[in-house]
Amino acid sequence: MDYFSFFNLPRRLALDVVALEKQFYVLSRKLHPDRFASKPVAEQEAALAESSLLNDAYRTLKDPIARTQYLLRLEGVELEEQSKAATDAARATGEQKKQIVPPELLEEVFELNMQLQEMRAANKMGEDEPELRRDLMTAKDTFDAKMVETQAELEGLWSVWDSGVDAGDEAAKSRAKDAMVVLLNKRSYLRNLVRDVNEALGV
Amino acid sequence: MAYSDKVVDHYNHPRNVGTLDKSAAEVGTGLVGAPECGDVMRLQIRVNPETNVIEDAKFKTFGCGSAIASSSLATEWVKGKTIDEAMAITNTDIVKELALPPVKIHCSVLAEDAIRAAIGDWKKKNNVAETATVAAAH
Numbered sequence: 001m002d003y004f005s006f007f008n009l010p011r012r013l014a015l016d017v018v019a020l021e022k023q024f025y026v027l028s029r030k031l032h033p034d035r036f037a038s039k040p041v042a043e044q045e046a047a048l049a050e051s052s053l054l055n056d057a058y059r060t061l062k063d064p065i066a067r068t069q070y071l072l073r074l075e076g077v078e079l080e081e082q083s084k085a086a087t088d089a090a091r092a093t094g095e096q097k098k099q100i101v102p103p104e105l106l107e108e109v110f111e112l113n114m115q116l117q118e119m120r121a122a123n124k125m126g127e128d129e130p131e132l133r134r135d136l137m138t139a140k141d142t143f144d145a146k147m148v149e150t151q152a153e154l155e156g157l158w159s160v161w162d163s164g165v166d167a168g169d170e171a172a173k174s175r176a177k178d179a180m181v182v183l184l185n186k187r188s189y190l191r192n193l194v195r196d197v198n199e200a201l202g203v
Numbered sequence: 204m205a206y207s208d209k210v211v212d213h214y215n216h217p218r219n220v221g222t223l224d225k226s227a228a229e230v231g232t233g234l235v236g237a238p239e240c241g242d243v244m245r246l247q248i249r250v251n252p253e254t255n256v257i258e259d260a261k262f263k264t265f266g267c268g269s270a271i272a273s274s275s276l277a278t279e280w281v282k283g284k285t286i287d288e289a290m291a292i293t294n295t296d297i298v299k300e301l302a303l304p305p306v307k308i309h310c311s312v313l314a315e316d317a318i319r320a321a322i323g324d325w326k327k328k329n330n331v332a333e334t335a336t337v338a339a340a341h
Contacts, residue, residue, distance in 0.1 A: 079238065083238075083309060083312060084294075087316055090316075091315070096320065096323045097235075106234050109236065109241075109265075110243050110263075113265040184238075185239075186238070188241045189236065
C-alpha cells in the first residue's frame with residue numbers, strides 16, 4: 001500500500017499537514033504496543049508492522065520535498081535510470097548527452113566548490129581568509145535565495161499537478177512531473193552547496 | 204558499504220588531479236553533474252592535433268569516493284588513446300574495473316559523460332564533425 005492510500009489521501013501534493021499530523025497521532029495511539037500487550041503474538045506483530053508503515057508514511061508525506069520525490073517515484077520516475085539511459089543513447093548516436101542541469105549552474109557549483117576547498121584548507125591551517133570568507137558569505141546568500149525561489153517554483157508546480165489530478169488531465173500531470181524532476185535535480189545541487197558553505201563557514 | 208581496494212587506492216592517491224588551460228585549442232573540457240547526489244566532475248584532455256592522441260588528462264571532482272575514483276581512472280584510461288578509442292570507453296568498463304556496487308553506478312556514468320563531454324568540447328573547438336568519429340568507430 002502506498003503512503004497516500006494509507007492516509008486515505010488522493011495523490012495530490014498540496015496537503016494539509018496539520019490534519020495529517022492529527023491523523024498520525026490518532027492512528028499512533030490506536031496502534032500503540034500497550035494496547036496489544038495481552039493480544040496474540042500475530043496481532044502484536046501486525047500492529048507493529050502497521051505502526052512502522054504509519055511512521056514511514058507520516059515522515060515522508062509531512063516533508064514537502066520527500067513527499068514530492070515519493071510521488072514522482074510512485075508515478076514511475078527513476079532519476080538514475082533516466083540519466084543512464086541518456087548516456088547509453090549518447091554513446092549509441094555519438095551525440096552529446098543533454099545535461100539535465102543547466103551548464104551555468106554546473107559552472108557556479110564547480111567554482112563555489114573550488115572556493116570551499118580553499119576555505120577548508122585555510123581553516124585547517126588555522127588561517128583566516130577574510131576575502132574568501134566574504135565571497136562565500138555572498139555566495140551563501142545567493143544560494144539561500146535560490147533555495148527559497150526553488151521552493152516557490154515547486155509549490156507552483158504542485159498546483160499544476162493537483163489541478164491535473166482533479167481534472168483527470170494526463171497531459172498537465174505529465175508536464176508538471178517533468179518540470180518537478182528538473183527542479184528537484186537543480187535543488188539537490190543547491191542543497192549540497194548550502195550545506196557545504198555553512199560547514200566551511202562554521203555557521 | 205565497503206569500497207573496493209581499487210576505489211580506495213584511487214581515492215587516496217587520485218591520478219591526474221588538476222587543470223589544463225581551458226582556452227587552449229588543443230584542450231577539451233567536460234563539466235558534468237549527477238543531480239541524484241549533487242556531484243560535479245570536470246575532466247580535461249589535451250589532444251595532439253596531428254595524431255588525435257590524448258596526451259594529457261586532468262580532472263577535478265567534488266563528490267563521493269566512487270565519483271573521484273571513477274574520474275581518476277577515466278583520466279588514466281584516456282591518456283595515450285586516440286579520440287576514437289577514448290569514445291569507446293563505457294561506464295560498464297569503469298564499474299567492472301572498480302567493482303562499484305549498484306548504488307554507485309551513477310558515478311561511472313558521470314565519468315563516461317565527462318569523457319564524452321571533454322571530447323565533444325575539443326571537437327567543437329577544432330571543427331571536427333561529431334558523426335565522422337561514429338562512422339570511423341564502426
